[in-house]
Amino acid sequence: MNQIPMTVGGAEALRTELKRLKQEDRPRIIQAIADAREHGDLKENAEYHAAREQQGFCEGRIQEIEAKLSNAQIIDVTKMPDTGKVVFGVTVTLYNTSTDKEVKYKIVGDDESDIKNNLVSVNSPIARALIGKQVDDVAVVITPGGEVEYEIVSVEYL
Known part of the structure; x- marks a missing residue:
């Protein structure tokens, strides 16, 4: 993959978002899935499906940010x-x-x-x-x- 030019501020913003996703959002979503599972039948459990969808978005964004940061060419003008x-x-x-x-x-x-x-x-x-x-x-x-x-x-x- 090609290097992605990024300012120091831009890279820092991505690192901050990644930290929040991993330390706050991911655990909150996992807890929401666990709570929703306790409500029984998963086929008609809206909270469960919503939490699983959120989990997909969260994990996708984590992968996207990690890929961008690994290919970042940080330029400090x-x-x-x-x-x-x-x-x-x-x-x-x-x-x-x-x-x-x-x-x-x-x-x-x-x-x-x-x-x-x-x-x-x-x-x-x-x-x-x-x-x-x-x-x-x-x-x-x-x-x-x-x-x-x-x-x-x-x-x-x-």
Whole structure:
């Protein structure tokens, strides 16, 4: 499997979720299954079937996180030389030439992306247009509504 780029924060969030799943959710679900079994006939026992379904989701998510972490390429941009170039993990401030507005994005891994918090996936069209550019460069992003031009105002290795 290919390595998955991930920020330090993204890897830490996955580790925290994994710990919660293993130490809290898994034991709670096992207890719910045991409690539901005590109610007798399992064929028509909704609590039992719901708990088994939850167990499936929990175990599936545990496997998914463990696989991602084992293939993670954790990139700490604060330990990289600040070349001024847009690379994975940087925070970039952009000026939208058509709306006269500035926007700030951090380029992160797929699992970490959250547009509401200005975290864009490295595989998104905007990140792909920005990678390798530097301050004062113009990046053209192809969007469903047409081309959008962004001028790079700053690149921060935070």
